[in-house]
Amino acid sequence: MQVNEHKPLIVAFCCNWCSYAGADLAGNNRLNYPADVKIIRVPCSCRVNPMFILRAFQRGADGVIICGCHPGDCHYTSGNYYTRRRMAALFSMLDFLGIEKERTRVEWVSAAEGAKFAATMNDFVEQVTALGENKRLEDLRCKR
Amino acid sequence: MQTITKQQLLDKADSLLANGTVTAVLGWSKGEFGYDVTPKMFTTKEDLEQNFVWNDFCGVNFSKYLVSKTDRFEGKILVFLKPCDTYSFNQLLTEHRFDREKVYAVGIPCEGMVDVSKLKAATGDGISEIKEDGDNLLVTTIYEDEPATVPCRDVLLERCINCKSKKHVAYDELLGDEGEIIDSARFDEVAQIEAMTPDERFAFWQNELSRCIRCNACRDACPACTCEKCVFDNPNSGVENKAPANSFEEKMFHIIRAYHVAGRCTDCGECSRVCPQNIPLHLLNRKFIKDINEFYGEYQAGAEVGSRAPLVDYTTDDLEPGEVFDRRDMDA
Numbered sequence: 325m326q327v328n329e330h331k332p333l334i335v336a337f338c339c340n341w342c343s344y345a346g347a348d349l350a351g352n353n354r355l356n357y358p359a360d361v362k363i364i365r366v367p368c369s370c371r372v373n374p375m376f377i378l379r380a381f382q383r384g385a386d387g388v389i390i391c392g393c394h395p396g397d398c399h400y401t402s403g404n405y406y407t408r409r410r411m412a413a414l415f416s417m418l419d420f421l422g423i424e425k426e427r428t429r430v431e432w433v434s435a436a437e438g439a440k441f442a443a444t445m446n447d448f449v450e451q452v453t454a455l456g457e458n459k460r461l462e463d464l465r466c467k468r
Numbered sequence: 469m470q471t472i473t474k475q476q477l478l479d480k481a482d483s484l485l486a487n488g489t490v491t492a493v494l495g496w497s498k499g500e501f502g503y504d505v506t507p508k509m510f511t512t513k514e515d516l517e518q519n520f521v522w523n524d525f526c527g528v529n530f531s532k533y534l535v536s537k538t539d540r541f542e543g544k545i546l547v548f549l550k551p552c553d554t555y556s557f558n559q560l561l562t563e564h565r566f567d568r569e570k571v572y573a574v575g576i577p578c579e580g581m582v583d584v585s586k587l588k589a590a591t592g593d594g595i596s597e598i599k600e601d602g603d604n605l606l607v608t609t610i611y612e613d614e615p616a617t618v619p620c621r622d623v624l625l626e627r628c629i630n631c632k633s634k635k636h637v638a639y640d641e642l643l644g645d646e647g648e649i650i651d652s653a654r655f656d657e658v659a660q661i662e663a664m665t666p667d668e669r670f671a672f673w674q675n676e677l678s679r680c681i682r683c684n685a686c687r688d689a690c691p692a693c694t695c696e697k698c699v700f701d702n703p704n705s706g707v708e709n710k711a712p713a714n715s716f717e718e719k720m721f722h723i724i725r726a727y728h729v730a731g732r733c734t735d736c737g738e739c740s741r742v743c744p745q746n747i748p749l750h751l752l753n754r755k756f757i758k759d760i761n762e763f764y765g766e767y768q769a770g771a772e773v774g775s776r777a778p779l780v781d782y783t784t785d786d787l788e789p790g791e792v793f794d795r796r797d798m799d800a
Contacts, residue, residue: 405782405783406779413763417759418723419666420662422669423666430789430790460670
């Protein structure tokens with residue numbers, strides 16, 4: 325018998341210099357994290373336009389996580405400081421519109437933190453799975 | 469109801485035109501009905517005398533018009549600015565959107581402007597004549613012989629009910645007295661919505677935003693929306709110049725519209741004023757303003773020229789995005 329368990333789709337925006345390398349390290353160390361996480365490499369976490377996040381939800385993502393260098397360690401000196409302010413404002417607004425706040429997250433993962441990357445992704449996938457399908461920011465035209 | 473009279477404004481405009489200080493006057497002109505006052509560039513005294521109006525329906529914020537008009541006229545433009553308009557004026561100067569040297573700004577006091585849709589709700593459609601009588605409006609409709617008396621304070625624009633300032637923050641010349649910054653209750657409604665459960669909030673906004681017809685009036689009227697190329701006009705976006713196809717597109721438009729002016733919005737309330745569907749768009753803007761005030765310290769966009777908007781600034785010990793909710797949960 326087939327069980328129709330919902331498999332979430334997670335979009336992870338990872339900065340090229342820290343978090344993407346962190347994901348690589350997690351792989352090298354053979355640390356498990358769910359295959360539901362789809363990584364999109366961005367030059368810096370501040371490359372992530374709020375529109376990207378909404379677009380990800382539109383096209384079927386159930387959760388969006390943004391990973392960047394730790395504050396102070398940005399390759400471009402200050403990019404992640406801007407990300408921090410922007411995302412605080414955006415997530416607060418999404419929550420204001422009644423969209424589950426657990427679907428979005430910002431996490432700082434350095435290139436040396438493969439274990440943290442895997443742990444973060446496991447935790448986030450678990451959190452989003454518990455919420456179920458993204459209904460509040462879905463676009464039925466984009467449903468698979 | 470306004471303390472300043474049309475004649476005072478006309479005299480000022482006439483004298484500045486006559487002595488050559490300005491070559492054009494940006495003012496309100498008669499529309500088809502008493503209440504649909506339209507912005508216009510006046511260049512002659514005759515035109516001013518025939519068409520210039522000043523009444524309780526002059527809500528239009530002229531600041532944004534300066535962006536497109538200052539290039540088209542030789543010499544200076546006279547512009548009348550109400551206190552809330554001066555904040556937008558400063559914000560546009562901060563963003564270098566027009567040349568300050570080409571503008572002669574006259575600050576005028578404002579006692580609050582009337583919302584036409586509220587007036588229509590009170591008297592019914594078919595308004596044929598509106599007269600001012602002290603603090604009341606005498607409104608004649610085509611269905612009634614006797615004019616209805618409507619107190620102005622009952623039909624004020626939302627932004628005037630929660631007026632944030634009677635003080636002009638920018639002007640070359642001031643008519644009337646200097647006002648004060650008001651400690652308004654403008655964030656109360658936002659706080660009420662924040663206090664709802666997520667399901668209630670979602671239902672509330674679904675209800676409000678589903679009325680959107682994507683006329684883009686909120687964007688076109690907004691003094692902070694002055695990009696020459698707008699994301700919503702991008703032909704590759706799939707959302708340009710069309711009604712929202714579903715609730716996602718509604719939400720996306722309104723989140724992004726409010727986000728793009730976050731930190732730069734002076735809370736002038738033009739978006740809600742022009743919305744033909746009466747969507748409370750100012751609540752989205754105020755949510756951002758309230759958040760920014762709480763997270764990064766009090767900030768009023770446009771209060772001074774040259775100030776740095778909070779979202780293009782940072783400190784090394786800012787709040788983490790996740791902490792936003794922890795803080796709120798602790799308060800609750």
